[in-house]
Amino acid sequence: xxxxxxxxxxxxxxxxxxxxxxxxxxxxxxxxxxxxxxxxxxxxxxxxxxxxxxxxxxxxxxxxxxxxxxxxxxxxxxxxxxxxxxxxxxxxxxxxxxxxxxxxxxxxxxxxxxxxxxxxxxxxxxxxxxxxxxxxxxxxxxxxxxxxxxxxxxxxxxxxxxxxxxxxxxxxxxxxxxxxxxxxxxxxxxxxxxxxxxxxxxxxxxxxxxxxxxxxxxxxxxxxxxxxxxxxxxxxxxxxxxxxxxxxxxxxxxxxxxxxxxxxxxxxxxxxxxxxxxxxxxxxxxxxxxxxxxxxxxxxxxxxxxxxxxxxxxxxxxxxxxxxxxxxxxxxxxxxxxxxxxxxxxxxx
Amino acid sequence: xxxxxxxxxxxxxxxxxxxxxxxxxxxxxxxxxxxxxxxxxxxxxxxxxxxxxxxxxxxxxxxxxxxxxxxxxxxxxxxxxxxxxxxxxxxxxxxxxxxxxxxxxxxxxxxxxxxxxxxxxxxxxxxxxxxxxxxxxxxxxxxxxxxxxxxxxxxxxxxxxxxxxxxxxxxxxxxxxxxxxxxxxxxxxxxxxxxxxxxxxxxxxxxxxxxxxxxxxxxxxxxxxxxxxxxxxxxxxxxxxxxxxxxxxxxxxx
Numbered sequence: 001x002x003x004x005x006x007x008x009x010x011x012x013x014x015x016x017x018x019x020x021x022x023x024x025x026x027x028x029x030x031x032x033x034x035x036x037x038x039x040x041x042x043x044x045x046x047x048x049x050x051x052x053x054x055x056x057x058x059x060x061x062x063x064x065x066x067x068x069x070x071x072x073x074x075x076x077x078x079x080x081x082x083x084x085x086x087x088x089x090x091x092x093x094x095x096x097x098x099x100x101x102x103x104x105x106x107x108x109x110x111x112x113x114x115x116x117x118x119x120x121x122x123x124x125x126x127x128x129x130x131x132x133x134x135x136x137x138x139x140x141x142x143x144x145x146x147x148x149x150x151x152x153x154x155x156x157x158x159x160x161x162x163x164x165x166x167x168x169x170x171x172x173x174x175x176x177x178x179x180x181x182x183x184x185x186x187x188x189x190x191x192x193x194x195x196x197x198x199x200x201x202x203x204x205x206x207x208x209x210x211x212x213x214x215x216x217x218x219x220x221x222x223x224x225x226x227x228x229x230x231x232x233x234x235x236x237x238x239x240x241x242x243x244x245x246x247x248x249x250x251x252x253x254x255x256x257x258x259x260x261x262x263x264x265x266x267x268x269x270x271x272x273x274x275x276x277x278x279x280x281x282x283x284x285x286x287x288x289x290x291x292x293x294x295x296x297x298x299x300x301x302x303x304x305x306x307x308x309x310x311x312x313x314x315x316x317x318x319x320x321x322x323x324x325x326x327x328x329x330x331x332x333x334x335x336x337x338x339x340x341x342x343x344x345x346x347x348x349x
Numbered sequence: 350x351x352x353x354x355x356x357x358x359x360x361x362x363x364x365x366x367x368x369x370x371x372x373x374x375x376x377x378x379x380x381x382x383x384x385x386x387x388x389x390x391x392x393x394x395x396x397x398x399x400x401x402x403x404x405x406x407x408x409x410x411x412x413x414x415x416x417x418x419x420x421x422x423x424x425x426x427x428x429x430x431x432x433x434x435x436x437x438x439x440x441x442x443x444x445x446x447x448x449x450x451x452x453x454x455x456x457x458x459x460x461x462x463x464x465x466x467x468x469x470x471x472x473x474x475x476x477x478x479x480x481x482x483x484x485x486x487x488x489x490x491x492x493x494x495x496x497x498x499x500x501x502x503x504x505x506x507x508x509x510x511x512x513x514x515x516x517x518x519x520x521x522x523x524x525x526x527x528x529x530x531x532x533x534x535x536x537x538x539x540x541x542x543x544x545x546x547x548x549x550x551x552x553x554x555x556x557x558x559x560x561x562x563x564x565x566x567x568x569x570x571x572x573x574x575x576x577x578x579x580x581x582x583x584x585x586x587x588x589x590x591x592x593x594x595x596x597x598x599x600x601x602x603x
Binding site: 047073074075076077078079080082086088089090099100102103104148151 | 500502503505506507508509510511512513516520521524525527
């Protein structure tokens with residue numbers, strides 16, 4: 001089962017041209033700055049906006065193929081988890097989740113039993129009788145996920161599912177969301193402006209800028225080789241899965257990274273490339289993290305130079321052209337990299 | 350301090366007429382005043398006319414509010430001004446306009462007479478039309494505002510969850526605006542209940558046909574102040590009940 005979206009839509013100043021495919025059991029994240037057309041893309045797939053040209057198909061069935069086919073949103077079998085959860089304010093959490101089965105004619109009793117089970121599954125069974133107003137952000141987002149799953153969807157659409165949450169809740173909900181997405185058999189399309197969400201949840205990334213796809217591919221490839229300055233800013237951060245014991249993380253790549261806040265268990269650490277300093281000789285002084293390695297390649301991206309180190313260090317550093325000229329780095333040169341402990345962000349995965 | 354004095358004066362300005370009404374009331378004959386045939390007729394007529402006008406406002410006003418809030422209509426603000434005009438125009442003028450448009454001298458009124466033998470002025474139907482004319486705008490603006498306040502994305506989400514347009518309306522939109530439908534209807538009903546000017550001008554003051562409570566009050570005050578006050582007290586009591594019923598929506602300080 002695959003979700004195909006060859007979308008061409010003109011709307012105001014936005015001219016959106018996107019062609020993507022999401023395979024069953026995989027998650028594709030569409031990332032990009034505000035106004036890039038992410039929400040418009042999702043609206044088109046959901047059927048809230050008709051295509052000017054192109055084709056949207058799910059499992060070989062056309063959902064929108066102008067000028068002949070337009071399946072209305074209610075018949076698309078898509079589970080939408082909207083931005084800001086958008087739960088129905090006049091219904092309890094349970095009735096929100098029971099909404100989809102009820103709309104498809106399932107008797108009230110059965111729909112509610114199904115809803116109660118789903119609320120349990122996403123970990124908010126205790127708030128079934130509360131109205132959305134009484135729910136915390138994290139609870140509301142979980143209810144919204146349950147509501148989408150209750151529709152028994154063939155594909156899931158997530159619109160900035162974590163953007164309304166505070167930092168702490170976001171980490172928890174993100175982890176749970178990942179678990180549920182892994183358990184979901186159909187294709188998932190995720191729209192987010194936060195690259196960390198993409199890292200944590202997606203297998204593939206599509207970068208959207210000004211209505212055009214500027215880069216697409218497996219997550220690791222896009223983060224390792226951003227093709228534009230913009231993509232580098234967006235997703236080009238160093239991502240290190242590892243295991244934490246206190247303030248030390250041993251990465252799966254065999255690196256030891258010191259962080260400021262103690263943690264335990266499996267973690268995901270990120271280091272912005274601009275926080276990685278490069279040196280010809282072993283650095284002295286404050287940085288808690290320093291590694292010696294070799295330069296894998298050097299790229300000029302706009303007003304920055306992007307230096308990739310070979311494994312096992314495998315970090316990407318972004319330095320100014322002046323610094324690059326001073327260091328005079330070339331492929332294969334030995335180099336030291338250093339990062340302050342406070343520049344490393346780590347969170348449980 | 351000066352502000353406080355003025356505020357107290359303002360409260361007195363609202364409270365004194367009410368006290369006057371209670372003080373001048375002829376309590377000993379109140380029951381007789383309210384159960385006299387004329388009073389009973391006026392009570393019955395007021396109920397029929399105000400409820401009829403409210404029903405008309407609901408039936409015509411709901412689709413109108415929907416169109417004003419949602420449809421892509423040309424000259425929307427002009428259309429809205431037209432709908433709100435009866436709230437601003439003096440009721441007597443509204444009644445005169447109704448008479449000019451539907452009275453026996455008018456083309457429409459003439460046709461009604463020729464084709465069906467119907468002459469509106471002097472009938473309860475005319476009283477209902479007059480009351481609906483002045484009361485419906487209250488319902489329409491309340492409901493239009495509520496419909497505008499509904500997050501359209503909620504309806505889109507409902508559609509994504511498999512709800513067709515009728516289901517979205519029934520299970521999402523109407524429940525969300527439900528309280529406003531009720532308060533709009535109550536507002537319109539209260540306005541229809543107190544309607545005087547347009548009724549007396551268009552429908553006339555015909556006992557048993559168009560003489561509603563306000564008309565009866567005004568007539569009786571000229572002959573027998575006590576019974577006029579008794580009928581007024583009925584209208585005051587009704588207003589207090591309405592206010593109490595809607596207190597959650599209007600009186601609660603945000």
